[in-house]
Amino acid sequence: MIGFSLYNVQNIFQAYLSDHKLESTHTMESLTVDTTQISATRRLKIYYDGYRLRLLEILENDFPKLHTLMGDEAFETLGLLYIAAYPSQHFSARYFGQYLAQFLAEESTYTKQSYLAEMAKFEWALADTLDAANANTLTLDNLKSIPPEQWGNLKIRFHPSLEVHAFEWDIPQLWKAIENKEAARLPKKQKEAITWIFWRKELQSQFRSLTKPQAIILALFQKNHDFSDVCESLTEIMDSETIPPVTLGFIQQCIHDGFISELSYA
Amino acid sequence: MLGFGLGLRTDHYSAILDTHPPIDWFEILSENYMIPGGKPLYFLDQIREHYPMVMHGVSLSIGSTDPLNWDYLKQLKNLATRVNPAWISDHLCWTGINKQNIHDLLPLPYTAEAIQHVVLRVKAIQDFLGQQILLENVSSYITFKNSELSEWDFLATIATEADCKILLDINNIYVSSFNHGFDPHQYLEGIPCDRVQQFHLAGHTNNVDHIIDTHDAPIVDPVWQLYAAAVKRFGRVATMIERDDNIPPLTELLTELDQAKAIMDQVLSSTAPVAKQTKKDSLAENF
Numbered sequence: 001m002i003g004f005s006l007y008n009v010q011n012i013f014q015a016y017l018s019d020h021k022l023e024s025t026h027t028m029e030s031l032t033v034d035t036t037q038i039s040a041t042r043r044l045k046i047y048y049d050g051y052r053l054r055l056l057e058i059l060e061n062d063f064p065k066l067h068t069l070m071g072d073e074a075f076e077t078l079g080l081l082y083i084a085a086y087p088s089q090h091f092s093a094r095y096f097g098q099y100l101a102q103f104l105a106e107e108s109t110y111t112k113q114s115y116l117a118e119m120a121k122f123e124w125a126l127a128d129t130l131d132a133a134n135a136n137t138l139t140l141d142n143l144k145s146i147p148p149e150q151w152g153n154l155k156i157r158f159h160p161s162l163e164v165h166a167f168e169w170d171i172p173q174l175w176k177a178i179e180n181k182e183a184a185r186l187p188k189k190q191k192e193a194i195t196w197i198f199w200r201k202e203l204q205s206q207f208r209s210l211t212k213p214q215a216i217i218l219a220l221f222q223k224n225h226d227f228s229d230v231c232e233s234l235t236e237i238m239d240s241e242t243i244p245p246v247t248l249g250f251i252q253q254c255i256h257d258g259f260i261s262e263l264s265y266a
Numbered sequence: 267m268l269g270f271g272l273g274l275r276t277d278h279y280s281a282i283l284d285t286h287p288p289i290d291w292f293e294i295l296s297e298n299y300m301i302p303g304g305k306p307l308y309f310l311d312q313i314r315e316h317y318p319m320v321m322h323g324v325s326l327s328i329g330s331t332d333p334l335n336w337d338y339l340k341q342l343k344n345l346a347t348r349v350n351p352a353w354i355s356d357h358l359c360w361t362g363i364n365k366q367n368i369h370d371l372l373p374l375p376y377t378a379e380a381i382q383h384v385v386l387r388v389k390a391i392q393d394f395l396g397q398q399i400l401l402e403n404v405s406s407y408i409t410f411k412n413s414e415l416s417e418w419d420f421l422a423t424i425a426t427e428a429d430c431k432i433l434l435d436i437n438n439i440y441v442s443s444f445n446h447g448f449d450p451h452q453y454l455e456g457i458p459c460d461r462v463q464q465f466h467l468a469g470h471t472n473n474v475d476h477i478i479d480t481h482d483a484p485i486v487d488p489v490w491q492l493y494a495a496a497v498k499r500f501g502r503v504a505t506m507i508e509r510d511d512n513i514p515p516l517t518e519l520l521t522e523l524d525q526a527k528a529i530m531d532q533v534l535s536s537t538a539p540v541a542k543q544t545k546k547d548s549l550a551e552n553f
Binding site: 006011088200203 | 297298300301302303304305306307308325327329330331335337338360362363364365366367368369370372374375377379380383407408409410411412445446447475476478
């Protein structure tokens, strides 16, 4: 036991929990008291199993539809690979699953099933909206109060919970199907990726799809472009006469949905 | 004067706001509310309007040899400003090193080196927060061969030298006494009365050759009996029941809480607690 400082003990204990290699296992066993009731090996295994079970449970809670889609065994295998690849570095377990979609997109075992990464991305976005920062949301009266001569300068600040993601598979529809306990099915690949937005309204997560022009309008406003810039950018894909009403209609819809926090035109 | 509390859990948010149950206070899990905004903070604020609260953390990692996580501590302090808790507690353990978080309450070797390390960190944290903190004894499943003293001497020495308070988890004492073969009453005797500010009670899972602190079941009779002994020694200490899994309806936990009240009343009506005779001031503060 001589030479085992507090750091040494913690280092070897964490190595044992993380990789369970022979060397760290033997060292930890040599550091641990046996009792007549239970061996050091079995005592240590309580921590080893507990570490994995705890994190697997967190993933199950954060990705319930991915779990259903994959099944118990495959989801557990995924979880164990993820725990090894992305050990938690945040003080809160709330954020442990934040890299799961990235892991699924990178790990060769899963890259051929790209819908898995998309389902993880979808579920993480839903969770994100629930505890994003608070902010005011505007009403249509705020929009009506804008002086006509200032419309060209209009800029928009969106609610902090707003997230935008594109999906090549019909993940949102599949998520709803699983939520409604419909018959199991595989995801369907779409002709092209569709943009979906996620936000929080009255404490609940919301999501809906955008048309191509709407996705462009939103992206430009998010980059702090004003109404004139946005309309100008749409001329390549839309008839110039329809651009202002389409843009205005989208802004009205966003206000109705509850994810515009500020309109400015100074 | 906090009295008898429960852990605030999401399953009970609506029932609490709808029925305003007769609970003296709630203990919140600090990390659940160290977030930017949204649903959890909404309910926290709503419930805080009606009930006192204490903050209980799992990520302080007071025994870790990593540097203190000042980002965590700043967020903890911000949450304390929002909640204005009666006190802030965490566990006498470590949760990871080298920036990794195991998300488990890992035991420390009971050594002079660990005492010195923890005491310095508790002092720094108390200075930063501007208040004493409470350290809780954890359930453990191993002991280290290089431990130089008992767990209760380790906890008592740290509390005294760092001038912090103790959250005495009665179930954890029972669990660890089973797992390590010590006398839980000897543990109680080793804890200074004036340091104990809160009790925890909880259920566990007995796996024959070891017990795991699962917080997923009702409190068992031996833990109630140990609670009675703790009340006899420490007097009117604020008591709280933890349930983290298989969470029952609020009414079921209220029944358990009534049992805790009955035990405390029974013990204190039949016996003048030792602590009350010597530490009147601390008892008045604690309950």
